[in-house]
Amino acid sequence: MSRLAVDVARLPVARKPALASGVALGYLSVIVLIPLAALAAEGAHGGWHHFWQVAWNPESKAALELTFGLAGAVVAINSVTGTALAWTLVRDSFPGKQLVNALIDLPFALPTIVAGLTLLALYGPSGAIGVNIAYTRLGVLAALLFVTLPFVVRTVQPVLLELDHEMEEAAASLGANRVTIFRRIVFPHLLPALLSGVALAFARAIGEFGAVILISGNLPFKTEVASLYVFQRLDSGDTSGAAALALLMLVVSFVVLLGIGGLRRWATRRDRQS
Amino acid sequence: MRRPVLLLAVLAVLAAVPAATAARQGTNLSVVGYSIPTSVFPKLEAAYGNGVTFSNSFAASEVQSKAVAAGLPANVVNFSITTDMDRLVQSKLVDRTWASNNKYHGIVSKSVVVFVLRNGNPKHIRTWDDLVKPGVDVVFPNPFSSGGARWDVMAAYGSQLREGKTPKQARAYLTQLFRHNVSQDTSGRNALNTFLSGKGDVLLDYESDAKLAQSQGKPVVYLIPKATLQIETPVAAVNGSNKVEAQKFVNWLYTPAAQTIWAQNGFRPVDVNVLRKFKAQFPPRPQLFKIGYVGGWDSVNTQFFDPTNGIVARIEQGLGVSTGG
Amino acid sequence: MIVRASSLAYLTGILVAPVGLIFWRAFEHGLEPFWHAVSNPTATAALKLTLEVTAITVPLNTGFGILCALAIVRHRIPGMGLVNAIVDLPLALSPVVVGLALYLLYARDGWFAGLPFRVLFAVPGIVLATMFVSLPFVVREVVPVLREIGTEQEQAAATLGASAFTTFRRITFPAIRWAVAYGVVLTTARCLGEFGAVSIVSGGLAGRTQVLTQYVQASYENFDQTGAYAASVLLAALAILTLAATTVVRRGDRSS
Numbered sequence: 001m002s003r004l005a006v007d008v009a010r011l012p013v014a015r016k017p018a019l020a021s022g023v024a025l026g027y028l029s030v031i032v033l034i035p036l037a038a039l040a041a042e043g044a045h046g047g048w049h050h051f052w053q054v055a056w057n058p059e060s061k062a063a064l065e066l067t068f069g070l071a072g073a074v075v076a077i078n079s080v081t082g083t084a085l086a087w088t089l090v091r092d093s094f095p096g097k098q099l100v101n102a103l104i105d106l107p108f109a110l111p112t113i114v115a116g117l118t119l120l121a122l123y124g125p126s127g128a129i130g131v132n133i134a135y136t137r138l139g140v141l142a143a144l145l146f147v148t149l150p151f152v153v154r155t156v157q158p159v160l161l162e163l164d165h166e167m168e169e170a171a172a173s174l175g176a177n178r179v180t181i182f183r184r185i186v187f188p189h190l191l192p193a194l195l196s197g198v199a200l201a202f203a204r205a206i207g208e209f210g211a212v213i214l215i216s217g218n219l220p221f222k223t224e225v226a227s228l229y230v231f232q233r234l235d236s237g238d239t240s241g242a243a244a245l246a247l248l249m250l251v252v253s254f255v256v257l258l259g260i261g262g263l264r265r266w267a268t269r270r271d272r273q274s
Numbered sequence: 275m276r277r278p279v280l281l282l283a284v285l286a287v288l289a290a291v292p293a294a295t296a297a298r299q300g301t302n303l304s305v306v307g308y309s310i311p312t313s314v315f316p317k318l319e320a321a322y323g324n325g326v327t328f329s330n331s332f333a334a335s336e337v338q339s340k341a342v343a344a345g346l347p348a349n350v351v352n353f354s355i356t357t358d359m360d361r362l363v364q365s366k367l368v369d370r371t372w373a374s375n376n377k378y379h380g381i382v383s384k385s386v387v388v389f390v391l392r393n394g395n396p397k398h399i400r401t402w403d404d405l406v407k408p409g410v411d412v413v414f415p416n417p418f419s420s421g422g423a424r425w426d427v428m429a430a431y432g433s434q435l436r437e438g439k440t441p442k443q444a445r446a447y448l449t450q451l452f453r454h455n456v457s458q459d460t461s462g463r464n465a466l467n468t469f470l471s472g473k474g475d476v477l478l479d480y481e482s483d484a485k486l487a488q489s490q491g492k493p494v495v496y497l498i499p500k501a502t503l504q505i506e507t508p509v510a511a512v513n514g515s516n517k518v519e520a521q522k523f524v525n526w527l528y529t530p531a532a533q534t535i536w537a538q539n540g541f542r543p544v545d546v547n548v549l550r551k552f553k554a555q556f557p558p559r560p561q562l563f564k565i566g567y568v569g570g571w572d573s574v575n576t577q578f579f580d581p582t583n584g585i586v587a588r589i590e591q592g593l594g595v596s597t598g599g
Numbered sequence: 600m601i602v603r604a605s606s607l608a609y610l611t612g613i614l615v616a617p618v619g620l621i622f623w624r625a626f627e628h629g630l631e632p633f634w635h636a637v638s639n640p641t642a643t644a645a646l647k648l649t650l651e652v653t654a655i656t657v658p659l660n661t662g663f664g665i666l667c668a669l670a671i672v673r674h675r676i677p678g679m680g681l682v683n684a685i686v687d688l689p690l691a692l693s694p695v696v697v698g699l700a701l702y703l704l705y706a707r708d709g710w711f712a713g714l715p716f717r718v719l720f721a722v723p724g725i726v727l728a729t730m731f732v733s734l735p736f737v738v739r740e741v742v743p744v745l746r747e748i749g750t751e752q753e754q755a756a757a758t759l760g761a762s763a764f765t766t767f768r769r770i771t772f773p774a775i776r777w778a779v780a781y782g783v784v785l786t787t788a789r790c791l792g793e794f795g796a797v798s799i800v801s802g803g804l805a806g807r808t809q810v811l812t813q814y815v816q817a818s819y820e821n822f823d824q825t826g827a828y829a830a831s832v833l834l835a836a837l838a839i840l841t842l843a844a845t846t847v848v849r850r851g852d853r854s855s
Contacts, residue, residue, distance in 0.1 A: 021679075024670040027663040028685055031730050035700035038710055042703050084606035092603050100607070102842055106614060109838035111792030113812045114831040117819060118617035121624060121828070125471045128620060134471045145613050207693025209795035210812070214819060217468055219457055227695045227795070234699060234799065235337045235460050236419045243703065246696045253691040257684060304804055312821045329806035344707055346720045346802045467820060490822050
């Protein structure tokens with residue numbers, strides 16, 4: 001194929017690892033790594049003891065509990081609704097299906113502050129249907145469900161599309177009902193994709209800010225989630241308190257990312273085996 | 275190859291538009307203020323004219339003060355309490371003489387602490403004692419970011435002294451008040467929004483904010499308690515570029531024309547002639563007192579609002595509401 | 600079918616009805632109030648700033664993104680896996696964490712405090728925050744394509760004497776152009792909609808450092824619901840345009 005001796009100086013950029021990698025690393029450092037390092041330094045300065053003192057006061061503890069609790073609820077709900085939506089889009093046909101499919105991506109494109117405002121318009125104090133969930137946990141939950149809507153749908157959809165109907169048809173012909181077919185044949189195939197979507201939704205729900213800021217009212221111990229707490233601490237001039245919790249959130253995000261990566265590798269291994 | 279390039283070209287053109295029109299004619303002054311005068315400054319600025327354009331930013335007083343100290347560009351600042359102005363004097367952003375070289379000691383508008391209530395006042399709240407009755411939820415902002423909250427707290431404290439209570443009893447009252455507090459918004463305006471969204475039975479707020487809510491058709495009424503604190507909000511020009519223009523604007527804010535606009539928008543004017551014309555809107559109160567009555571801001575800030583040892587910080591820690599810095 | 604009915608009902612309740620209501624409310628009193636709300640100086644300044652920041656961020660993140668993708672896929676040194684993770688990080692990070700990190704870095708007592716130009720409370724800070732949050736999109740779209748096409752054609756070009764730039768222009772880029780286009784569209788959408796990180800670093804000076812998303816919040820909090828809804832509709836329209844653009848790109852990709 002190629003000549004064995006290739007003049008390195010004449011290699012295209014794609015083959016000059018040093019230049020491309022150097023520039024890429026420099027760019028990533030300035031934009032991402034150095035700011036995060038500054039955050040880590042501020043959050044961790046004073047040592048472990050100081051970090052816990054600052055990050056573990058009653059209000060921040062409540063914020064974290066609320067955040068994780070809501071994220072868990074979001075994940076549970078999205079598992080069901082996301083799969084149902086993906087199923088509807090793949091297996092069903094009805095007028096306007098293309099439009100519905102396109103709409104799923106709307107939360108990806110819509111600014112978060114607008115998302116929160118739309119929910120407030122419909123379900124808030126001057127809402128059109130008389131329901132007022134502003135300043136309640138339900139309101140925060142609704143906002144989180146809005147922004148995480150596409151995740152599970154979009155990870156499950158391709159798997160459903162590729163799914164071979166043969167096994168389902170075989171099971172049906174043997175007398176299995178639809179629920180059993182779903183539970184024992186379809187669902188195991190969906191599991192890695194579902195978990196991927198769930199992990200993405202979880203990460204997003206933990207960090208969401210713009211969608212919840214208007215509808216939550218930022219009531220400590222009631223509707224103050226972690227991102228709002230960090231913002232409020234910064235506003236009060238308590239940068240070290242803000243940084244400590246932000247550092248915690250950074251670590252959680254990183255762990256979730258590693259989890260998603262692991263899930264992807266598991267999924268590819270399963271695909272290769274089957 | 276063409277379509278992505280086309281997209282980039284469109285974006286580039288869109289960027290050129292603001293760049294081309296960005297050449298600003300005349301001076302642009304940036305006004306940084308506390309959260310309440312959001313709607314009055316555009317009117318003042320429109321009346322001022324003089325070919326000056328303005329950029330405004332309004333948020334909680336202490337937040338804004340710290341932001342300016344941290345580099346937020348500002349030409350004119352209007353805070354809720356003089357402490358937030360002193361912070362800028364310390365960083366040399368505002369002259370030490372900002373108050374002394376001015377007939378009104380740098381105070382451009384006044385107000386009073388009022389009770390904002392639901393239409394019909396279903397819980398019949400009339401006095402400071404009513405606030406701490408069982409079942410009453412009180413809304414006021416976070417004293418560690420909002421100047422308004424500090425006025426509210428000191429109004430509560432001072433009202434007890436006015437009624438003849440001892441400082442110890444007044445402090446006990448404050449503990450009760452915080453126990454009835456159901457929200458800790460960053461700013462006065464945010465607290466109003468919380469109240470308007472249905473939270474709480476009574477809101478402690480500036481009279482000017484209450485008037486604005488009413489003029490916006492919100493279903494609230496307000497009541498000025500017999501004993502209440504006079505709010506005095508300072509304004510100053512910030513050192514730096516455009517200081518001369520900024521000072522001219524600040525000086526103009528005291529003129530009868532400007533004071534009339536303040537008054538028309540719910541703020542008590544400092545010009546006594548203008549105040550006389552609007553006296554129906556701004557009734558005097560029999561037991562009105564000023565911050566000096568409870569010791570002046572310097573002493574009050576140390577005694578009450580020190581983030582670790584202040585009276586309020588200790589009350590909040592005792593109640594498990596952590597907002598001390 | 601019950602699955603269809605319930606899932607569509609959910610979609611309507613959570614997404615379609617709220618967004619539809621905003622459009623309704625914005626135009627409820629006619630076109631005139633809507634136009635007045637979006638054409639006042641503060642709103643137009645916010646829109647201009649948003650477009651400006653987007654126009655700066657998108658080309659930067661596209662160019663650097665392609666370089667990152669090349670480095671990740673073509674590089675043999677271990678540790679590029681970590682780079683991959685760093686590129687993905689902005690997708691999982693809360694915007695307030697991003698904003699706070701930048702704030703700490705460029706504040707008066709931060710590591711980068713001594714720069715000759717103002718970063719915080721000014722346009723550079725907004726650009727940096729927007730670049731951070733929109734960083735992954737181009738990279739993530741381009742990496743799988745680069746992996747798929749392999750290096751054979753590029754190696755062939757090298758042996759035939761093509762310069763690095765020529766190889767990139769005539770072999771690599773045509774292969775990745777739809778991935779780049781898709782990444783550009785996603786990046787643009789992210790830039791237009793950024794709120795949290797910008798809220799922390801920009802100071803929100805109306806008319807100067809306030810982007811359109813901040814204008815929505817400020818209007819709402821100052822009882823100007825019409826203004827908030829109008830600006831929201833503007834942003835929603837841009838979002839829908841972005842969705843349409845992704846459909847176009849996907850079709851173009853499939854047809855080439």
